[in-house]
Structures are given as C-alpha cells and as structure tokens.
Amino acid sequence: xxxxxxxxxxxxxxxxxxxxxxxxxxxxxxxxxxxxxxxxxxxxxxxxxxxxxxxxxxxxxxxxxxxxxxxxxxxxxxxxxxxxxxxxxxxxxxxxxxxxxxxxxxxxxxxxxxxxxxxxxxxxxxxxxxxxxxxxxxxxxxxxxxxxxxxxxxxxxxxxxxxxxxxxxxxxxxxxxxxxxxxxxxxxxxxxxxxxxxxxxxxxxxxxxxxxxxxxxxxxxxxxxxxxxxxxxxxxxxxxxxxxxxxxxxxxxxxxxxxxxxxxxxxxxxxxxxxxxxxxxxxxxxxxxxxxx
Numbered sequence: 018x019x020x021x022x023x024x025x026x027x028x029x030x031x032x033x034x035x036x037x038x039x040x041x042x043x044x045x046x047x048x049x050x051x052x053x054x055x056x057x058x059x060x061x062x063x064x065x066x067x068x069x070x071x072x073x074x075x076x077x078x079x080x081x082x083x084x085x086x087x088x089x090x091x092x093x094x095x096x097x098x099x100x101x102x103x104x105x106x107x108x109x110x111x112x113x114x115x116x117x118x119x120x121x122x123x124x125x126x127x128x129x130x131x132x133x134x135x136x137x138x139x140x141x142x143x144x145x146x147x148x149x150x151x152x153x154x155x156x157x158x159x160x161x162x163x164x165x166x167x168x169x170x171x172x173x174x175x176x177x178x179x180x181x182x183x184x185x186x187x188x189x190x191x192x193x194x195x196x197x198x199x200x201x202x203x204x205x206x207x208x209x210x211x212x213x214x215x216x217x218x219x220x221x222x223x224x225x226x227x228x229x230x231x232x233x234x235x236x237x238x239x240x241x242x243x244x245x246x247x248x249x250x251x252x253x254x255x256x257x258x259x260x261x262x263x264x265x266x267x268x269x270x271x272x273x274x275x276x277x278x279x280x281x282x283x284x285x286x287x288x289x290x291x292x293x294x295x296x297x298x299x300x301x302x303x304x305x306x307x308x309x310x
Contacts, residue, residue: 019203019218021253022101022227023048027079028236028243036085037092039232039246044096046250051098052121052227053089055081055113056105063296065306079237083112090116101144106295110135117141119169122158124148124177124205125288129295130161137165144225145170146205147194148177149286152276159198172198173227175205178281179242183213185279187272191221194276203227207242211252212262213270219260220271 023043029036040051058067058077067074086102093100103121104110110132113120119142126132127150137143143162147155155172162170174190186208195202203225204217217223231243244252278286288298 019223019256020050020099020225021048021249022050022052022225023230023249024052024054024227026054026229026236026238027076027081028229028231028238029081029085030235030237031078031080031082031085033085033088035232036089039230040089040092040096040098042232042246043230043249044098046246047253048230048249049098050118051089051093051100053081053086053100053102053113053117054105054123055083055086055102055109060106060108060295061290061297063294063298063303063306065303066298069306086113086116104132104136107132107135110139114139114141119144121146122162124150124175125285125297126290126295127154127158128292129290130158130292132290132295133158133161134165137162137167140166140168142169142171143167144173144203146173146175146227147190147276148175148205149278149282149289150276151278152197155194155198155276159200170198171201171203171224173203173205173225174223174276176207176279176282177285178279179207179240180209181207181242181279181281183208183210183270185272185281186213186217186270187274187276187279188213188217188221189271189274190276191217191223193274195222201225208270209242209244209248211248211255214252215256215260215262216270218256 099118101119103123121144124146201224204223205227287302
C-alpha cells in the first residue's frame with residue numbers, strides 16, 4: 018500500500034498552531050506520514066554566496082524553529098502518523114533523532130556523503146530523493162548509505178522542478194531504480210497533478226508519494242507544486258476507486274526511465290551541496306561569487 022507523505026516544507030511559517038492545523042487536516046485527508054525540513058540558512062549556502070544574495074538570506078524566515086519539533090512529533094503520534102525529516106546539516110541529525118521515525122536525504126544533498134553516513138548510522142529508516150541526479154550519483158549514495166549501516170532504505174524518484182510538467186516526470190524511472198537497487202521506490206511529486214500521481218502508483222507501483230502541502234495558499238513556500246488538504250484528500254480517495262483514465266492519456270509522463278536531469282531542473286544541478294563541505298552551490302559555481310572554487 019502506498020504511503021502518502023505530507024511535506025510541510027516551510028509552509029508552517031514558523032508558527033506551531035499553523036503546523037499543527039496542517040498536520041490534523043492532512044491526517045484527515047489520508048496521509049500516513051508528515052515530513053519536516055530542518056535547516057539553517059548559514060548551513061545551506063556558502064558565505065560568499067549569502068553575502069551577495071539577499072533573496073537567499075531572506076530564507077531565514079523559512080527555517081523551522083528547533084523548539085517546534087517535539088510538539089509536532091507528539092501531535093503526529095496522537096494522529097497515528099509517522100514523522101520524517103530531511104536534515105540539511107550534521108547538527109540537525111542529533112536534534113531530530115529522538116523525534117522522527119525516518120530520515121530523508123533531500124535531492125540537493127545527495128552528493129554530500131558525510132551527511133548520508135551520519136544519517137544512516139542512526140539506524141533509522143532512510144529515504145533518499147534523487148532529483149537532478151544521474152544513475153552513477155544515485156549508485157554512490159546508495160552504496161554509501163548501505164556501507165554506513167542502513168538496513169531500511171527507500172528511494173524517491175524526483176524531478177526538482179516547481180511545478181514539473183507531466184512530460185518531464187519520467188515515471189518509468191521508478192521501476193528502473195527499484196530493479197537496480199532492490200529496494201522500494203516512490204515518487205516525490207512536484208507536478209501537483211492527480212493523473213501523474215495515479216500513474217506513479219497504479220502503473221509504476223510507487224511505494225511512497227511525497228507531496229508538498231499548504232494550509233491555505235499563504236505558506237512561505239507558496240507555489241503551484243503545493244497540494245491543499247482538500248486536494249490531497251480527493252487524490253487519495255480517487256486511488257481507492259476504479260481506474261478510469263485511458264492509457265494514452267497517461268503515457269506522456271512515463272518517459273524512458275533513464276535517470277538524468279530533466280530540462281526544468283538542469284539549471285539547479287550546479288546548486289547542489291558540494292561533497293566537500295555540504296554547502297551550496299558546488300565549489301566550481303562559487304567562483305562567480307568570489308569563492309576559491
């Protein structure tokens with residue numbers, strides 16, 4: 018049975034009551050898990066980049082206060098939901114360990130093997146998202162996680178475009194990754210399209226579907242890739258009903274299954290965390306900002 022993961026992202030707006038209301042509504046919609054993102058902007062971006070990019074400095078307003086993690090975890094237990102989190106810094110792993118049921122490595126951090134080893138070493142189940150990645154990069158991340166002790170691994174096929182056009186979703190990669198790595202593989206959705214998600218589940222057997230959720234369109238991470246509790250509930254209910262969509266209508270999202278950056282995410286490939294220090298963008302890209310490269 019597919020697990021639906023409601024990604025709060027930064028749509029909590031740093032407000033506990035808003036976060037709890039969002040949890041309660043996505044639980045009612047049928048989500049089996051919620052997920053947090055725990056980061057500090059200074060740990061995401063290289064200092065020379067932050068010095069000249071005010072828009073990135075403004076993302077401090079997107080950070081989840083660490084003090085909100087425990088009450089969010091408690092409410093998830095009350096709602097019989099799992100809680101996962103993407104740790105974007107080594108410090109966040111320890112901050113989250115007592116509260117989460119699983120960890121996630123986000124697409125932007127897939128190259129940062131030190132973080133993968135730290136998370137895998139906790140013994141918690143691990144989900145790795147694969148946006149912007151090629152086959153060899155995913156192979157290396159999976160090998161790193163397993164060598165560090167991960168025994169419960171899931172992958173999420175992902176296209177890091179917001180929103181992702183259906184013809185770039187390449188859903189066949191779900192099956193290709195499952196066969197290659199011998200583990201459950203799901204779909205991290207940025208299309209916000211019910212037909213795409215249903216295709217991922219019904220045709221490609223997605224083990225998990227992760228979707229960004231927003232309470233009312235007023236979240237910090239506002240965008241067309243978000244689902245509301247209402248649209249999420251409609252989606253989950255539609256999967257319980259008969260398959261009425263024709264094969265021809267859904268095939269455009271399948272792609273060829275080869276993992277590589279799609280056009281909509283290609284510009285962000287260089288903005289992934291660098292393997293050496295875990296900061297964004299890659300060191301070669303920092304040269305334009307005065308970095309050493």
